[in-house]
Amino acid sequence: MPEINNPFDGSRVLADLNALRAIGTYKTGVHRPTFSEPHVHSLHWLAQRLPEAGLTATIDGIGNVLGTSAKAGSKLLAGSHLESQNHAGWLDGPLGVIYALEAARVLNSDPSVNGAVEVAAWCDEEGHFGHFLGSRSYVGAVTDAEIDAARDRGSDRTMRQALRDAGLADRPRLQAEPRRHIGYLEAHIEQGDTLESGDLKIGVVTSIVGIWQYRITFTGAQNHAGTTRMAIRRDAGLALARFCVAIDDSFPALCGPRTVWTTGRITLDPGAPSIIPGRAEMLFQIRDDDPAMIARLEEHLRRLAADVTAQGPCGVEVERIRTGAPAMMNGAFQDAIEAVSTAVAGGRSVRMPSGAGHDAQILATIMPAAMLFVPSIGGISHHWSENTEDADIVTGAQVFVETCRRLLTQ
Amino acid sequence: MPEINNPFDGSRVLADLNALRAIGTYKTGVHRPTFSEPHVHSLHWLAQRLPEAGLTATIDGIGNVLGTSAKAGSKLLAGSHLESQNHAGWLDGPLGVIYALEAARVLNSDPSVNGAVEVAAWCDEEGHFGHFLGSRSYVGAVTDAEIDAARDRGSDRTMRQALRDAGLADRPRLQAEPRRHIGYLEAHIEQGDTLESGDLKIGVVTSIVGIWQYRITFTGAQNHAGTTRMAIRRDAGLALARFCVAIDDSFPALCGPRTVWTTGRITLDPGAPSIIPGRAEMLFQIRDDDPAMIARLEEHLRRLAADVTAQGPCGVEVERIRTGAPAMMNGAFQDAIEAVSTAVAGGRSVRMPSGAGHDAQILATIMPAAMLFVPSIGGISHHWSENTEDADIVTGAQVFVETCRRLLTQ
Structure with missing residues (x-):
């Protein structure tokens, strides 16, 4: 067996992740929103690293960084993302990019x-x-x-302006070459506590759940909060509160073991302390990897709304505003991750769906795709305190590199 | 008995109210926020009417219009306000001003x-x-x-700038002359449905209720709406919804016959569809004319909060941010309104507290004060569709003028 001239190096993985953390540091995490100065800096940082792995680097016309190889044989695509949520963690994205870089180096x-x-x-x-x-x-x-229509939800800068500011406006956008890759592999922190609470090291992602989102609107009668007797009120805010509680009381008996649902935003109209809200709105989300389960829960949601409307005093309208199809991860790739976990991580792995969305769900539309998770301390993510033990980062990297080897050589 | 040279004229009252409705018309109501062009116009309109009633008009340095009389004998102060809520009704305010003008004319x-x-x-x-x-x-x-610190909650224009724009910046502010007035009388639309539902024409206001306002804050843990299992969530928004329902379920057994309570605003933090809210806040208000009743309800509210905090998973904090003392209306004035209602309105009056705040509660701090209400169609107010039957407006005006006569001559 010929010698590997660039063997796996866990400390190199940690050093690279810390180098990225130094670009846009915020407390122990980073603030590196898309096309901010630190984000653009991180794209160039990666492009400069890629030749170490025998790759030719390109930053394309939408800000993707791609490293391509002239080596003969199969090609496996691997990666993740470099920008962060605002004031968020150092690993959400970079972990998968650096794992891919390490796999390419090795x-x-x-x-x-x-x-x-x-x-x-x-x-x-x-x-x-x-x-x-x-x-x-x-x-x-x-x-x-x-792209013409896209704007930064934070600053309202247009995407075109951001691309000009980053010096990328005139570059072409790279597209996948048909049949170039045998598939796509992505690593990510779990962003939940399933691995940590089970003392596990690797999550073998079975699917990326679909997100179904709803706008639920309550219509009552706006009136004066001092002069309107309780008996005749049609308080849309109160109807909303009762609806949230009814969902939370009834969903557990109907849902699957990994279904989650969230009311992330509530708006009362007009939202003044002395006015009974005549209208109220909630943004409600359900996630599951089984569309049949979602369909059952949506049916239940609409029945609840019809019941409330029938009983009065407020009307409820349920409008689906986002329909997500779950993305299934490739079975052979899952088997490979699991087999490597047995060899390298003492079998401390579990098959699990991903409750969050990832680029792998997009790549899965054109090639076999798979993901592996490493533990998140306390399950925390989208917060600067997000973290993973160094030893777990290294174990994950090793599983990732060996899985890539298996996929390329099998 | 000498002849009145300017007898009561109900059609003149209606004509004046419609003249004011023409200043800043919005649908069948008005949009005449404080120091808007239509509002300043309405102040000058009133100042020009006052001499018809033998009054000398002044618009003072805070935008009050005052008509003073050189006639001998007792002076009764009467009035209300001319600005409106945004896109609101034509009678909330102007009714009391025109009744006062008509009483002065007669x-x-x-x-x-x-x-x-x-x-x-x-x-x-x-x-x-x-x-x-x-x-x-x-x-x-x-x-x-x-005044230096005051700003328009709509436009953020400072009050000083608004006073300059209105040409009132250099005028003195008029203050009450001690012992000048035997008292203050104000008429207003009810803004509720007590009179209409009881087929009554006059509300004799017994007190203006106090408003106690609370900021209730829920603290949970912000996390990812896809990756955080239901079992470990600490959803501050859900805790808030359950608290609203608990209030609504338990208050009716404790409250008085006219107590009202309202959650006018709800905020989830960060308020994004894919993030479990880690913090939530509601503005909550209780109104009653009995401070002991409020104290009992507040104690209950704090007990509910302590129970929720003790049971987890979220903490609840109740902070009182406004403490209102009810203003009692003068008993002899109430008797006068009631006696006139018997004579002029067939006794179709009722004694009732005012759930809304009014200038009378401020005047009551320095002189005897009283209020009468006329019916509101459908109880609607703070909305452009607010209205009162013309016949009820005229009946109310007649009761008002005769009450003023009694108070001045008794």
Whole structure:
């Protein structure tokens, strides 16, 4: 067996992740929103690292970084994203990019591997400007008109202006070459506590759950909060509160073991202390990897709304505003991750769906795709205190690199 | 008995109210926020009417319009306000001003009345810039520093700038002359449905209820709405919804017959569809004319909060941010209104507290004060569709004028 001239190095993985943490540091995390100065800096940082892995780096016209290999044999695509949520954690995104970089460093320099890992950092997975714009552009699902219309939800800067400011405006957008890759592999922190609470090291992602989102609107009668007797009120805010409680009381008996539901925003209209709200609105979300389960819960939601409307005094309207299809992860890839976990991580792995969205769900539309998770301390994410034990980061990297090897050599 | 040279004229009352409705018309109501162009116009309109009633008009340095009489004998102060809530009704305020004007026209020209009605339009009762600024200025309870700090809650224009724009910046603020008035009388639409539902024509106000206001804050843990299992969530928004329902379920057994309570505003933090709210806040208000009742309800509220905190998973904090003392209306004045209602309105009156705040509660701090209500169609107020039957407006005016006569001549 020929010698690997660039063997796996866990400390190099940690050093690279810390180098990225130094670009846009916020407390122990980072503030690196899409096309901010630190984000653009991080794209160039990665592009400069890619030659170490025998890759030719390109930053394309939507801010994706792609490292391509001239090595013969199979190509496996691997990566994640470099931008962060606002004032968020250091690992959400970078972990998967650096794992891919390490896999490329190790395997592309190994003459026994007839193939190469190619590295991608997809732009704007965190959705500052849109919805998976980078990976969707790569699979051919983003039009120029969509980019024309995109604006930063924070600053309102247009995406076109942001691309000009980053010096990327005149570059072409790279698209996937048909049949170039045998598939896509992405690593990510779990962002939940399933691994930690089970003392597990690797999550083998079975699917990325679909998100169904609803606008639920309550209509009552706006009136004076001092002069309107309780008996004749039609308080839309109170109807909303009762509806939230009814959902929470009835969903557990109907849902699956991993179903989650969330009311993330409530608005009372007009929202003044001395006015009974005549209208109220909630944004409600359900996630599950089984569309039949979602359909059952949606039916129940609409029945609850019809019952409340029938009983009065307020009307309820349920409007679905986002319909997500779950993305299934490739079975052979899952088997490979699990087998490597047995060899490298003492079998401390579990198959689990991903409750969060990831670029892998976009890549899965054009090639076999899979993901692995590493533990999140306390299950915390989208917060600067997000973290993973160094030892768990290294174990995850090792599983990732060996899985890539298996996929390229099997 | 000498002849009245300017007898009561119901059609004149309706014509004046419609003239005011033409200043800042919005649908069948008005949009006449404090110091808007239509509002300033309405102040001048009133100042020009006052001489018809033998009054000398002044618009003072805070936008109050005052009509003073040189006639011998007792002086009764009467009035209300001319500005409106945004896109609101035509009668909330103007009704009391025009009733006062009509009383002054009739009684100040009547040689058998040894005294006069003086007319006031108090600025900003609707609270665009502050809290009863006009009437509080008149009773000596507003400092220059409070005016310096006041801003329009709609446009953010400072009150000083608004006064300059209205040409009132250099005028002095008029203050009550001690012992000048035997008292204050104000008419208003009920803004509720007590009179209409009881087929009554006059509400004899016994007190203006106090308003106690609370900020209730729920603390949970912000987390990812996709990756955080239901079992470990600490959802502050859900805790808030359950608390609203608990209030609504338990207050009816404890409260008085006229107690009202309202959650007018709800805020979830951060308020994003994919994030479990870690913090939630509601503005909650209780109104009653009995402070002991409020104390009992507040104690219950704090007990509910302590129970929720003890049971988890979220903490609840109750903070009182406004403490209102009810204002009692003068008993002899109430008797006079009731006696006149018997004579003029077939006794179709009822004694009732006012659930809304009015300038009378401010005047009551320095002189005997009283109020009468006329019916509101459907109980609607603070909405452009607010209305009262013409016949009820005229009946109310007649009761008002005759009550003023009795108070001045008794």
